[in-house]
Every structure is written in structure tokens, then in C-alpha cells.
Amino acid sequence: MRFKLRQMEVFRAVMLTGSINAASKMLYVSQPAVSKLVSHTETTLGLRLFERTKGRLVPTAEAQALFREVEQVYQAALRVDEFARALSLGPASLLRVSCSPSLAMSIVAPAIVELKRQLPGLSVDWHTTLMAEMPLEVLSKAVDVAVSSTPMEHEHLDVVPFMRGRMVCAVPPGHRLADQQRIALADLVDEPMILFRRDIPFGTMIAQACQQANVELQSIVDVTRADQAMALVKGGLGLAIVDEFAAHGQDCVIRPLIEELELVSTFVYSKFSPPSHNTALLMQAVYRQAQRMKRHITSASLPA
Numbered sequence: 001m002r003f004k005l006r007q008m009e010v011f012r013a014v015m016l017t018g019s020i021n022a023a024s025k026m027l028y029v030s031q032p033a034v035s036k037l038v039s040h041t042e043t044t045l046g047l048r049l050f051e052r053t054k055g056r057l058v059p060t061a062e063a064q065a066l067f068r069e070v071e072q073v074y075q076a077a078l079r080v081d082e083f084a085r086a087l088s089l090g091p092a093s094l095l096r097v098s099c100s101p102s103l104a105m106s107i108v109a110p111a112i113v114e115l116k117r118q119l120p121g122l123s124v125d126w127h128t129t130l131m132a133e134m135p136l137e138v139l140s141k142a143v144d145v146a147v148s149s150t151p152m153e154h155e156h157l158d159v160v161p162f163m164r165g166r167m168v169c170a171v172p173p174g175h176r177l178a179d180q181q182r183i184a185l186a187d188l189v190d191e192p193m194i195l196f197r198r199d200i201p202f203g204t205m206i207a208q209a210c211q212q213a214n215v216e217l218q219s220i221v222d223v224t225r226a227d228q229a230m231a232l233v234k235g236g237l238g239l240a241i242v243d244e245f246a247a248h249g250q251d252c253v254i255r256p257l258i259e260e261l262e263l264v265s266t267f268v269y270s271k272f273s274p275p276s277h278n279t280a281l282l283m284q285a286v287y288r289q290a291q292r293m294k295r296h297i298t299s300a301s302l303p304a
Contacts, residue, residue, distance in 0.1 A: 005077075007041045008070045010034055011049070015067045019056055079125075094123045095278045098137055100149035101128040102226040102246035103265060106293070107163075108147055111285035115278075118285075122278060130224060131201055138270050144279045146268040147286060149243060150201045160267040162283075162300040163290040167205070167261035170233045170240045171253040177239070184258040185215045192238035194229045195219040202226075206241050209259050248293075264297075265290075275303045 013023035014034070024031045038057075042049050049066070050057035059067070095115075099108045112124055129137060134146040135154050151159055169183045177183055177191075195217060196203035203222075210217055220238055223229045226246030233240050233252050243263055247254045267283050269275055275283065280303040290296035 002044050003041070007037060007044075008073060010037045011041060011063075012067070012070050012074055014038060014050070014057055015059060015063065015070075093121060094125065095276075095282060096125040096143040097145055097147065097279075097282060098127050098129045098134065098143045099147035100131065100265075102149050102243045103147055104128050105227075106245045106248040107265075107286060107289050110289050111282060114285045114288070115282050118281070119278070128225075134268055138268055139272075141270070141273065144269065144273075144276060145283065148266050148268055149245070149263060150205075151264050151266050152268065156271050158269055158271050160283075160301060161264050161297055162267060162287050162302070163265040163295045164297060165244050165263040165265065165295055167202075167241050167257060167263065168244045168247050169255045169257055170230060170242055170247055170250070171255060172233055172236045172239070173251075173253055175239070175253065177255070178253040180255060182258050183255045185210055185213045185217070188217055188239060188241075189215060191218075192220045193217045194221045194223060194232045194238050194240040196229070196241075197222045197224055200224055202243070205261055209261055213259060245293075245295075267302075280304060 010023065010027065013026045014020065017023045017026055020031050020035050020038070024034045027034065038050070047062050047066075048060055049063040050059055052058075097108070097112075108126070112126060116122065116124065125143075129146070131148055131150065131152060134148060134152065135157060137143045138146055139156060148159075149165075151161065153159070169177075169188070171178050171183075177187060180187070196206060198204060198207050206217075221232060223232075226240075226242040229240035229242050230246060230250050230252060232238065234250070241257070241261075244254070245265075267286075269279070283302050287296060287300060287302060
């Protein structure tokens with residue numbers, strides 16, 4: 001390997017601090033050692049990384065491009081270090097979970113709070129992801145369980161429905177449709193719409209509903225996440241069709257659609273790796289949050 005990890009670490013420190021002196025303090029090594037390694041790195045890579053100007057190192061365009069890649073490697077290394085630390089405490093001390101963005105705030109976050117109060121020593125690695133990425137995350141064991149806003153089918157995944165929801169219309173305060181108790185897709189024909197991209201499940205669902213209703217909506221901004229759509233609605237840019245869980249607690253007028261666009265949220269985990277005890281506890285906490293919102297599926301089959 002031409003660009004070794006130690007060289008990346010020193011290069012990153014110089015990029016962040018702007019000088020050999022500051023980088024040496026950051027890394028707790030001598031200035032000559034840093035200077036020597038920077039020069040060696042430039043020679044090894046055959047790149048001019050810094051221009052020396054008045055005692056400071058000014059990054060070249062090549063250095064800026066290289067830094068973006070190095071930062072990704074560094075952040076990945078931090079995650080590996082954290083993972084190794086959790087493993088040293090025992091496999092039961094780490095829980096990795098992903099969820100659809102629209103379920104993050106109103107469903108999964110309260111469940112994690114409840115679980116952490118129950119198990120304060122548990123380390124939780126939580127992130128949001130799109131449905132298309134969930135199967136690989138679960139099967140590669142990057143996460144123990146995924147919480148999806150809509151069902152998926154995969155021969156190697158167990159998919160457990162636990163909650164029902166629906167799509168709703170988000171309207172800016174003061175809009176003419178804000179006074180209506182329910183909104184039809186036909187009411188939105190001439191409105192500026194913030195819509196999900198058609199290549200993701202929410203976008204496909206909305207497009208199919210519009211086709212069945214013989215309605216064509218005009219999208220002024222295409223999004224992949226409900227929180228993006230809600231932020232644009234709050235800014236007065238237009239109206240949006242989002243799931244009710246993403247709309248929960250938002251500072252917009254939320255109205256049900258006359259057309260029923262139903263959602264079924266699911267837990268997703270590998271058939272090859274049954275849920276651990278902590279995974280089961282999280283799923284139960286998420287289910288309790290669905291119960292509080294009166295959206296749970298009573299026949300949901302959760303692991304004990």
C-alpha cells in the first residue's frame with residue numbers, strides 16, 4: 001500500500017490544523033517527525049500536497065480531493081474502534097439498528113430512549129437508511145434489525161408487520177386547502193407539490209394512486225425523505241404527501257387523504273440470525289410506541 005494509515009493520520013492532522021506545529025501537537029509527536037512524513041508522503045504518492053506560504057501549509061487541489069477520501073476512511077476506522085470496544089464488553093452490549101427516515105423521530109427514537117433507560121450499559125448504533133439499502137445491511141450484519149416504513153420481500157429476510165399507517169397531505173398554514181377536513185388527490189392538481197422520487201416506495205405508491213385517480217400532480221422538488229418535504233412545506237414552497245408518522249408533531253396543517261394510501265411498517269432481520277435478546281427488547285419497545293399511537297397490528301408476531 002503506497003498510502004499507509006499512519007501517513008493518512010498525519011496528512012489529516014495537517015489538513016485540519018494548517019501547520020506542521022499544530023499537527024504535531026494534535027498527534028503528540030515532534031515537528032520534525034511530522035514534516036518528514038509529509039515530505040515522504042508527497043514523494044511516495046508523486047503529488048504536491050501543500051504549498052509552503054509564510055509558515056503555513058496551503059493545501060493543493062489534489063490535497064483537498066485526497067482529504068475527502070481520507071476523512072471517510074478515518075470515520076470508518078472510528079466506527080470499527082467503537083465496535084471493537086463494544087465487543088470487548090461482550091456481544092450483548094451492542095445493538096445496531098437502522099430505520100426508514102420517516103419512522104425515526106416519532107417511533108424509533110422514543111423506543112431507543114425507553115430501551116436505554118432499561119439497559120443503560122447498552123451501546124446503540126442507530127442510523128436511518130432507504131429501503132433499498134436495508135437488505136444488504138441486514139444480511140451483511142451491519143445492523144441487527146431494520147425498521148421499515150413499508151414491507152419488503154426477500155427470500156433470506158424475515159419481515160414482521162407491526163404497525164399500520166397512511167399517507168397524509170401536509171399543507172402550509174393559511175393555505176386554501178387548510179380548511180378542508182379531507183383532501184382528494186384531484187384537489188392538488190394545480191398546486192406546487194413536493195413529491196417523493198418515483199423510484200422509491202413512497203413515490204411509487206403516490207404515482208400509482210394518482211394514475212388510478214386519473215390525476216397528474218406537478219412536482220417542483222423531488223425528495224427521498226419526508227423530513228425534507230416537511231421542511232419545504234413549512235417554508236411555504238408547496239404541499240406534500242407524506243406518511244403520518246413523519247408528519248407527527250410538525251408545524252404544518254396535516255389533512256387525511258380521501259384516497260386510502262395505507263402503509264404497513266415492518267421489522268426486518270436475517271433468517272440466518274434470529275433476533276438477540278436486546279434486539280427483541282428494542283422491537284418490543286418500538287411496538288409499544290406504535291400502541292401508544294394506536295397504530296399497532298394486534299396480531300404482530302414479535303420475538304420473546
